[in-house]
């Protein structure tokens with residue numbers, strides 16, 4: 001990425017500068033206003049002929065620029081100094097093809113996320129390809145070309161898919177693009193208008209087992225287009241199923257309790273799906289497909305289900321070998337890490353090695369359970385043992401502790417002073433909302449067969 005457009009760098013500087021020097025006293029009327037802004041994205045143009053081969057090789061992708069023209073974005077002052085994109089009249093042989101897209105006919109609700117992605121350390125991937133119609137349409141008799149561009153903001157950011165139609169007739173003497181077989185504008189760009197777009201707010205979600213989720217999907221279309229169908233599908237481990245279908249005014253849930261609000265759909269272009277009482281079988285990739293008679297576009301989002309473990313610590317005193325058993329129950333997904341810590345009164349806590357593990361047990365609902373054991377060594381004054389469990393569903397590790405006293409009286413009478421369970425449900429809840437941040441944390445996998 002050596003050739004980052006300079007405007008982008010300037011934009012990030014402008015934003016960080018505005019954030020750094022923003023005393024509220026000097027900006028009492030710092031209200032946000034809508035400012036039309038050009039958004040420039042680095043894209044790939046897929047130039048393979050779909051009718052020739054099943055898969056495009058990397059050789060079939062070339063660099064392209066996509067300029068979303070005059071998109072209204074909220075300006076808090078940071079957009080000042082951002083100049084609009086200007087094409088170059090002298091098109092070099094190897095310069096990327098530039099698509100200009102007018103968004104006057106549709107709304108792009110996630111435009112700001114696309115604009116600010118670079119500055120927030122996220123990346124936007126953008127791919128443009130020719131749009132192929134499902135069936136031969138009257139519109140294809142027009143002297144226009146259609147493209148579809150798919151934009152995704154990394155790290156669970158939003159996704160936008162939009163259909164662009166080329167504008168304008170070829171002037172005599174116009175330069176033609178060598179591979180696209182299209183006339184270029186005097187500025188050397190391909191001028192298009194966005195006629196249809198489908199957006200999702202996020203591409204990855206994690207929710208608790210048993211909770212309900214709203215899967216976001218919205219669309220916007222040019223005047224004259226009508227909505228004909230919305231379909232939600234779930235794809236998981238190679239198999240697909242229909243979850244909800246809405247066709248010309250009729251909604252039908254194929255998954256129990258799935259709802260889509262027709263009012264929201266028709267008035268606000270909101271095709272969000274609500275799923276109550278999440279089970280593990282609800283996990284997978286959800287595809288929201290929106291259709292008009294002419295166009296069809298979709299968004300894909302991955303839903304993960306989480307179940308936090310319940311942790312309990314017990315002392316067992318079998319065979320004159322007292323041991324502590326940490327029971328970790330009802331968690332999902334499988335990966336969990338267990339750490340044992342031993343602390344003598346007034347001493348420093350030390351990690352205990354040599355813990356053993358039970359088999360992993362699977363419950364009817366699909367959640368897992370496991371036990372971890374260590375030998376209890378109270379020492380002369382007694383010791384506190386802590387079982388610490390780390391799991392992707394937890395914002396902080398769960399800890400359970402127990403104090404073990406030395407054997408003073410007859411054999412086998414280990415004294416237990418207290419056992420406390422720190423079950424921070426509030427943190428748990430918080431943890432889910434910050435799930436994306438914590439899911440990248442490395443977690444040791446534990447698969448013991450003994």
Ligand SMILES: *[C@@H]1O[C@H](CO)[C@@H](O)[C@H](O)[C@H]1NC(C)=O
Pocket residue numbers: 214259260261264268270271272273274
């Ligand atoms: C879309 O509809 C869902 C309910 O189906 C609602 O929860 C959500 O807030 C709506 N989104 C917007 C942006 O209106």
